[in-house]
Amino acid sequence: MDPVESVAPVAPARSSDAWQRARRVLEEARVDPGRLARVRPLSGGTYNAVEELLLTDGSRYVLKVAPAPTAPALRYESRLLLSEAEFYRGAAEAGVPAPHVVDVGEEAAVGHMLMTACPGETWDDSPTEVEQADLRAELGRQVARLHRVTGPGFGYPSGALGPLAPDWCTAFTAMTDAILADARRYRAWLPRPADEVARTLRIAFPALDEVTTACLVHFDLWPGNILVDRPAAGEEPRIGGLIDGERMFWGDPLADFVSLALLGDIEKDEAFLAGYREAGGRAEFDAPARLRLALYRAYLYLIMLTETVPRAVDAGQEQWVQERVAPELVAALDEIEDSAC
Numbered sequence: 001m002d003p004v005e006s007v008a009p010v011a012p013a014r015s016s017d018a019w020q021r022a023r024r025v026l027e028e029a030r031v032d033p034g035r036l037a038r039v040r041p042l043s044g045g046t047y048n049a050v051e052e053l054l055l056t057d058g059s060r061y062v063l064k065v066a067p068a069p070t071a072p073a074l075r076y077e078s079r080l081l082l083s084e085a086e087f088y089r090g091a092a093e094a095g096v097p098a099p100h101v102v103d104v105g106e107e108a109a110v111g112h113m114l115m116t117a118c119p120g121e122t123w124d125d126s127p128t129e130v131e132q133a134d135l136r137a138e139l140g141r142q143v144a145r146l147h148r149v150t151g152p153g154f155g156y157p158s159g160a161l162g163p164l165a166p167d168w169c170t171a172f173t174a175m176t177d178a179i180l181a182d183a184r185r186y187r188a189w190l191p192r193p194a195d196e197v198a199r200t201l202r203i204a205f206p207a208l209d210e211v212t213t214a215c216l217v218h219f220d221l222w223p224g225n226i227l228v229d230r231p232a233a234g235e236e237p238r239i240g241g242l243i244d245g246e247r248m249f250w251g252d253p254l255a256d257f258v259s260l261a262l263l264g265d266i267e268k269d270e271a272f273l274a275g276y277r278e279a280g281g282r283a284e285f286d287a288p289a290r291l292r293l294a295l296y297r298a299y300l301y302l303i304m305l306t307e308t309v310p311r312a313v314d315a316g317q318e319q320w321v322q323e324r325v326a327p328e329l330v331a332a333l334d335e336i337e338d339s340a341c
Contacts, residue, residue, distance in 0.1 A: 021112075022053050025063055029103035029114050031055075047077065047246075047311075052117065060117035062099060072186075072310035074303065075178040078160035080246045081105070081113045086157045087245025088115065090216040094145040097241045118241025120229030127228065127237050133271040135228060138239055139221075140275025143256060146242075147281055149216040151250035168251055169208040172295070175249075176201055179302045186309035190302070191326040197333065201298060204336045207291040214250035218242065219300070222262045253281070254289060255296040263328055266293075287339075294335040301329035 018041075023033035038054040042062070053061040066081055067073070081104060091098035099115035127135060151157065153164025154171035161178050165171035180194045190197065218225075221242065229240030249255075257266040266272070273283050285293075304325045308318050 018051060021065070022051065022063060025103065025112055025114050026053070026061075031061075031102070047073070047080065053114075061102065062115050062117050064113045064115070066105075066111050072312075074182045074307055074310065076156055076158075076160050076175065076247075079158040080160075082158040083156055083160075083248045084244070084246040085113055087216065087218060087248035090149040090248075091146065091242060091245070094142075094149050094216070096142045096145055097239060098245070099241060099243060118227050118229075118243065119231075120227035120240025123223035123226045123228045131237055135237060135239060136269060136271035137275035137278075139226065139260075140272040140277075140281070141279040142239060142242070143218075143221070143260070143272075144276045144279035144281030146218065147215045147253040147256070151214040151216065154214045154250050156249045164214075164250065167209075168211040168214070169205055171249075171251065172208055172299075173205065176295075176299055176302070179299065179306055183302065183306045186306060188306040188309045189322065190305055191330050192333065197298070197302070200333045200336050201295060203340050204291045204295050207288045208252070208295070210288055210292070211252040211254075215253045217249050217251050217253060217255050218245050219247040219249060219255055219259060220244055221256060221259045252292060252296070254292055255299075257283075257293060258296045258300050263324060291336065291339055294332045294339075297332040298329055298336070301325050301332065305329065 018039045019036070022039045023036055026033040026036060035055040035057065036053060037056045038052075040052040040054065042050040042052055047067065049065040049067070051063045051065075053063055055061070064081060064084075085101045085104050088098050088101050092100065097118060099118055102114040102116065104113045105111040123135070151164070153166060154168045155161060155164045155174065157164070161174045165174065176198070180198055182188070183190055183194050192200075225244040226242060227240040228237050230237040260266055260272065261269055267285055276283055305321055308321055313321075
């Protein structure tokens with residue numbers, strides 16, 4: 001979960017390698033590399049390297065560079081930038097503010113992606129309570145528009161886990177099997193054995209058959225991936241862009257509600273749900289919907305627990321994940337098991 005396109009400023013960088021790479025990428029994108037004025041690394045990313053490219057005319061781009069193919073990664077992270085590019089194309093179709101893809105590296109390697117920069121800073125506590133409610137309602141309307149964008153099948157468009165599936169249950173089974181295989185391979189700490197988790201998840205899989213349309217799902221819409229722009233002093237803040245769409249997949253719109261209420265309950269977010277419904281989004285929390293939500297919570301929290309190993313996180317982050325995320329995974333699994341009683 002990487003808040004990358006807009007973060008606290010860091011010292012400008014003009015290392016020879018970064019500078020030459022930026023010039024090469026601009027030239028491939030048919031942007032005059034002679035206009036490059038500055039290359040500035042952006043902090044916050046944990047998978048791709050991210051840099052801001054400032055041109056002499058004041059325009060800004062964001063360059064994402066994938067790690068080497070030999071770097072430790074989760075299975076779904078193969079060709080990750082293709083999924084992110086697909087999200088931005090879908091956002092443009094929906095009329096939702098997001099970066100515009102300028103260029104994506106060769107498909108065989110998918111080594112980089114150049115995109116426009118969005119205005120604003122990552123969402124924090126600076127907006128007033130009233131402004132927060134207005135922003136959540138605006139976000140709800142935008143997410144509802146995203147969910148009207150549909151795909152040709154279910155799953156990750158990158159092909160990381162194989163071709164798109166004809167039904168959601170097949171796709172989601174492959175997704176959960178892959179993350180559990182990653183957990184076993186990396187010997188990641190889980191609050192319950194991977195085989196036990198797999199058996200519990202399968203209890204709820206029949207509920208996935210209710211999903212018949214493959215919709216655009218960001219799956220990482222926590223505040224760090226939402227930019228808030230305040231155009232001028234005294235003006236109301238607005239959402240400047242939805243970023244970091246690299247976890248995007250075609251699937252059940254309900255899955256987006258997990259990161260939108262990360263470690264919480266989306267049903268308590270009245271402003272968001274009001275905006276979502278106002279824009280035509282369907283948000284009904286009957287028993288099958290809650291069961292699917294439990295599946296999606298379990299999937300995201302399995303990712304968060306497992307990725308600590310290939311990311312080589314520090315002891316503090318590992319402790320936070322085990323203390324805050326693991327109990328939420330257990331609660332989701334318990335909810336699924338209770339449904340079978």
